[in-house]
Amino acid sequence: MTQTATLAAPEIIRPGPRPATPISEAIVEVISDSGEGAQRCGQSLGAIAARMGNGIWTTEIIPAEIQPPARSVAGASGIRIRIGSGHVTNGGDQTELVVAFNEQVLLGRVRAGELKPGAKVLLECMWKTHRDPAVVVSYMKTVEALLSDGFEVYEIPMEERCRELVADPRKGKNMFVLGILCNVYGLDDELAREQIARIFGKKEAKVIASNIGLYEAGAAWAEANLDFKYRIPAQKSTVPQIVVNGNTALALGVMASGMDICAMYPITPATSASHYLSEAFEKIGGLVHQAEDEIAACAFAVGASYAGKCAVTITSGPGYSLKQEVIGLAVMAEIPLVVVNVQRGGPSTGQPTKVEQGDALSAIFGSHGDAPKVVMAPNSIEDCFYSVITARKIAETFGMVVVVLSDASLSTAQQPFPRPEFSESWLAPPVDLTPVPPRTLAYDWDAVTGLSRRIQPGRPGGMHTVTGLAHDRASKVAYDPAINEEGLRARSLKLAALQKTLKAPTVFGGESGDMLLIGWGSTMGAIEESVTRLRAEGLAVSSMHLRFLQPMPSGIREILARFRYAMTIEGNWSDKPGDELIDEDNRRYSALAMLLRARFLVDIDCWSQARGQPIKPGDICRATREALKRRGVQS
Amino acid sequence: MSKSLSSCVIKLHQEHHALEDYQGGVPRWCNGCGDNAILAAMQRLCADENLAPEGTVFVSGIGCSSRLPHYMKTYGFHSLHGRAFPVAEGIKMARPELNVFVSTGDGDCCSIGAGHWIHALRYNMNITVLLHDNHVYGLTKKQASPTSPRGFRSNTTPYGATLEPMNPLTVSLGVQGASFIAQAVDWIPEVLYDILRAAHRHRGFSFVRILQRCPEFMPKAFDPWLHDPQRTQLLTHRDGLQLSAAIASAYRNQREHDPANIDRAREIASLDDPIPVGILYRNPDAPCYEDLRHAGQLRAPADIRAGLEREFDKYTVWPEGHAEA
Structure with a gap:
């Protein structure tokens, strides 16, 4: 054990209480082994901050396995919480303060560059006295390395303190940590107690x-032992807000749209929407059918839609592929x-718990033959809610399939948005059972x-057999x-008819300039934050975010014409121009870039990442600066 | 709340219907195809049971059998190969008051749709299923199906089918939740009709395998059974099939079988010569999935609003000074 003695990190002693430093935002992570409740801790922190009036965005860090080995880099389970004074639209760049339940789960985050240089690391120190010498060595080495890398390490006796209060400290540490974090960020104790009562409400x-x-x-331990404290000024909203993640917002949208039936098959990361519906939807007479497979779920929804109100099926990439026919x-x-x-990394089984925007083209062009359908992509948690209502309405009005492309990032991210005010106009009308006038045709294409x-069963005089044949x-x-050709034309024209009703997209930033960044789906917050930063640097950068990928609204051509250059920012694969074999004859562009180039004949570049992580505003800024520099534009 | 609005409306329109009311387009099946017998029995059944054409939906997959909806003058849904069951289940769940029938073939049901078939039995929704089993793929021009006899020479098995045929009856009787399993043959139309009527009247998933001739690709497959009535065994019971005098004298090989006896049903199901014809199993008490899930409830906008507001309440951050509910 002499080795551990020489390895022993300098005893870290820091003075107690201190005045709170005002800051405009904080990025915090809580990382633990799976099952230690880091996510619940982080979600609670976010919810309390939101209740105080702060903007928040939470991003979950989810291992692929249910019970990954303890104390392993791959098993890291956790959450990032970004708390701001104003509206927060994404998870931000790097973490400034991380709480880790062991040093191994922390390492993955350090290696991935997720921690800001000099970040504060609050580390469970029980491992220092662990009976397995290998654990002790690992802990000591890591602490030493963290210190030499410039991180500020605070050792916390979480287990020791919790054991004084509960029999199984492993199950209670997360609330202890919540106390520390609420103290550090000056969050309201009373709201925290309410939040705890809410999450354990059923117990x-x-x-x-x-x-x-x-x-x-x-909280008491932090007050006595930590030498820093912050305050993130909050402005309480004047309207009620709701705080939910993207999948819950989708599920609430299903309820609010008046749909009756959701048919699904379990698949990550979509299933939690159906979990929520299985409880909440059924209380109001809705029904969640867990089918025997993805194909059956889709066919069940089609059967239900044919005979009743428009139905929904919720899935992710592999399931989406199966539903194509x-x-x-x-x-x-x-x-x-x-x-x-709810898109995840692909192809094949890919990265089930990680984000990717890889399904835009299969959503638009999927299924054999010419199969026009509407494809929309929510760009925030709030939009997840309203997109489903819009999707239902379009589907029913136009007799079409509407695909809503959310993703793993939106699925677990939480962000407050104004509490929706229910409108009966969101709901589908009851099934029409009136007799059909004589000589009415089943497809009286305008x-x-x-x-x-649409003539549904039950209407006297309307009997006909629908068929997948021409x-x-x-x-x-x-x-x-x-x-x-008459049928193909009619089904295609419906997209044009819908397209005529769509509003032109708006531009974020300046109405014209050097570079237009174009995105779709979950990346909106990060892209717009980048635009704000780049404009502050003096670059004439703006952005446009598309909610409808198919059909695309009018007005895009005019916007493109006002910018010297345009580049899509996407969370999917595109060939990198620097690769030896890649040239303009073979470069595979990102999905949206390909679509825009084909339609508008404009040389639109793309920058994309498919790392399984939400795209960070800092990365977009770097890519945009480089793209401009290559074209001779500098701030 | 428990009674659906649409069922009330349909009742208002109820009237008497004749056979012509169910006859759609002219069938394009081959001469001598067993599908014609099944269609005739179904049209007669609809008329006799006075099923409202607008309240009846025939769902099918793909194959010769699956053309049947086009020849009925009811609502129809000619869906995808193998997917008739989940489509029919969705229809029944959304509108439980509709009479839902499924026409499927041995390829459609027992091969590409086998997964759905097993689960459809398990769901036990109130749907009547006609399995047109001619032991061959007809529409794609003679390939072996899962029920083709071993040694059957087809375009994909030029040296003879290598596997033992699947027995759809024993498979169905092995599924927990199965509630009505019967077998009919196209060449005894009267019995076919009686079995289909019993199937329709059973509340639950009524699965009727109909052995059916394909004059084009399996012209003589059932000849030995057609020529020798002794090789067809009729299952009779006071709770099952009751034979007319004419049938009883033509088909003397009869066996008393109580459809409540599942063990005996499984024994009988595994016989292929003589061919058992009749109701093998019936359990009128098996619960239907749509009942268990309370399908067809009326949902008033006020209920949806109230439910939604309750959910919003759970997640709401109220502005300063607002008294939290």
């Missing part, structure tokens, strides 16, 4: 009391359907819009060349 009073005890012990059937038979795809009325206006199977 007995003594469980709540015990967790509040742990919280108070953590049924989606094509809904397109062909013009049955409304909402398909939510010559201009391609639209036809069919005429009476829904009779037909292989006549002209009839085939």
Whole structure:
């Protein structure tokens, strides 16, 4: 054990209480082994800050396994919480303060460059006296390395203090840490106690009391032992706000849209939306059907939509691939359907718990033949809610499939948004059962819009057989060349009819300039934050974010014309121009860049990352500066 | 709340219907195809049971069998290969008051749709299923199906099918939740009709395997059974099939079988010569998935609003001075 003695990090003693330093924002992480409750701790911290009026964004760090080995780099489970004085739209760049339950789970974050140089590290110190010498050595070496790398390490006797209060400290540490963090950031104790009561609300009073005890012990320990304290001024909203993650927002959107049936099959990272619906939706008479597979889930939703109100199926990439044939059937038979795809890393099983924007093209072009469908991408937690309502309405009005592309980043991120005010106009009308006038055709395609009325079972006089085969206006199977093109034309025209109703996108930043960044989906917050920073540096950079990928609204061409250069920012793969074999004849562009280049004949560049992590504003800033520099533009 | 609005509305329109009311387009099946017998039995059943054409949906997958909805003058959904079951389940869940039938073939049900078939039995929704089993893929021109006899020469098995055929009856009877399993043959139309009627009247997932001739690709497959009535065994019971005098004298190989006896049903199901015809198993008490899930509830906007507001309340941060509910 002499080695440990020589390794022993300098005894870290820091003085106690101190005045609170005002800061405009903080990025905090809590990292633990799976099952130690770091995420619950972080979500609570975010919720308390939100209740105080701070802007927040939480990003979960999820291992792929349910019970990964303890004290392992790959097993790190945790959460990042960004707390700001104003509205927060993304997880930010690097963490300034991290609480780690052991040094191994911390290492992964350090190696990934997620920690800011000089960041404060609050580390559980029970490992220093662990009975396994290897653990002690590992701990000591890590602390030494962290110190020599310039991190400020604070050793915290979490287990020791918690054991004084509860029998199983492993289950209570997270609330102790919540106490520390609330003290450090000057969050309201009373709100914290309420939050704890809320999360343990279903359990007995003594469980709540015990967790509040742990919280108070953590706060007291921080007050006595830490030499820093912050205050993030908050401005309480004047309107009620709700704090939920993207999947809950999607699920609330399903409820608010008046849909009756959600058919699904379990798949990460989409399933939590269905978990939530299984409870909340069913209380109001909705139904979640867990089908035997993804294909059946989609077919069940199509059957339900055909006979009743528009239904929804919720999935992620692999499930989305499996549903393709049924989606094509809904397109062909013009049955409304909402398909939510919470994208994850691909191809194949890919990275189930990690974010990627890899499914835009399969959403637009998927299913064989010409299968026009609407594809929209929510760009914030709030948008997850409203997108489903919009999607249902479009699906039913146009008799189309509407794909909603969320992703793993939005799925678990929390962000407050104004509490929606329910409107009955969100709901679908009841199924029409009135008799159909004589000689009405099943597909009475309008010559201009391609639209036809929907005749559902139960309507006397409307009997016909819908089919996935080519069919005429009476829904009779037909292989006549002209009839085939008539159907294709009608189904395609519906997209144009919808397109005419879409609003032109807005530009964030200046109305014209040197560089227009273009994004879609979950990256909006990070892109707009980058634009703000770059403009502060004097660069004429703006951004445009597309909510509809198919059809695209009018007005994009005019916006592109006002900028010298344009570049998409996407969370998917694109070939890097620096690679030896890559040139303009073979470079594979990112999805949106490919779509825009094809439609507008403009030389739009792309910058993309597919690292499984949300794209950081700092990375976008760097990429944009470099792109401008290459073109001779500098601040 | 428990009674659906649409079922009330449908009742208002109820009237008497004749056979022509169910006859859609002219069938394009081959002459001598067993599908014609199944169609005729179904049209007669709809008329006799006076099913409202607008309240009846025939769902099918893909294959010769799956053309059937086009020849009915009811609502129809000709869906995808293998996917008729989940489509029919969605329809039934959204609108439990509709009469839902599924037409499927041995390829559609027992091969590409086998996963859905097993689970459809388990869900036990109130749907009547006609498995048109001719032991061959017809629409794609003669390939071996899962029920083709071993040695069957087809375009994909030129040296004879290598595997033992699957028995859809024993498979179905092995699934927990199965509530009605029967077998019929296209060449005894009267019995086919009786079995389909019993299937329709059963509340639950009624699975009827219909052995069916394919004159084009399996012309003589069932000849030995057609020529020798002794090789067809009719299952009779006071709770099952009751035979007319004519049938009883033509088909003398009869066996008393109580459809409540699942063990005996499994024994009978595993016989292929003589071919058992009749109701093998029926459990009228098996719960239907749509009932367990309270399908077809009326949902008033006020209920949706109230439920949504309750959920919002859980996640709301109220502005300063607001008295939290």
